[in-house]
Amino acid sequence: MSERHVSKMLRQMAGGETVVIDLASTTKKLARLACIAEQFGYRYADIRKGDRYVMLIVPDHSPEARARAARNWAQYPNAGDGGALPPLAPDAIELLTARISFDITAMHTPKQLLAHTCLAGVPLAAGIAFALETASPPLSSPLLPGPR
Template sequence: MGKRLERKMLRLLAGGGPVALNAGAASFKRLARLTLLAEQFGYEYADLRQGETSFTLYLVPDLRPRARELAAENWSRYPRATEGGPLPVPDLERFALLRARMLSDLERRYRKQVLWLVSVPLVLAALDFGGDFGDGWDSVLTIAAATWAGAIVLMLPLHVWGRRTARKSAALLEAAGFTRVPDERGRLRHVPPDDATA
């Protein structure tokens, strides 16, 4: 899947316009590596969105002169990049920043989705468990509520980990000069120093 996804992305990049890449259930690490590769061909990260079962990675042409030069050089140096030929080595120094931006872009929505995905089955399982061991509706609901509350307590470490990861990502981005600004839909996002002043 990894190599096929790279080639698919490169074929889209060759068109020269904005790209929306359906990346399936790729990890943040994989998505950051794809973006690093796209940067070698004149593109930059725009956004990451999560659907029901897959991520969509949004990339836009990087219009800065140095990015245009690098893209022309790499398309010339790696003419078979879209067909399985050799690829340039990405700049791994940017990996942590890209991953932090992606985590930051998805953090709140992802955490809410996880809570919903876990909470609904827990409620149903708790009701089933209460029905197996309870004698009347009062005992069924009591057992179900206790089971659900216990499961929610077990989810707290996941919530704490998510908050800590979000704080670390924000601190890394802000230390690198990124600014948190609302986008057109009101979602707070970290943008690079050049974009924040534009």
């Protein structure tokens, strides 16, 4: 992730809309970008799969985020032009890295979901039905005719 990517993201954030980050990068670098965005009033929302991973960051309207953004824009006015950035907490980067990694691994296309169902669900249900059929004694009821 370069200074150019950070500057581009911060310029897009100035518009107050959702920012789409389409960057071939590692989860750690995407998390660092998301962490920088958090310092300026945005938050990580989602990651999607296209030709490569696309990260969405959205405005954070909480009072704490607004105060943090106002403080950091005042303290780092040239951040969008490649200037200094606020320091990032390593724990915050690690937490976002874990969240982004989880979101990536949790993604499944409809075809993948169908394949998982066919490969795991159907055989599992058939196995349970077979086990119940062979393990349980025959049903007896006063309403059913007995053996003749």
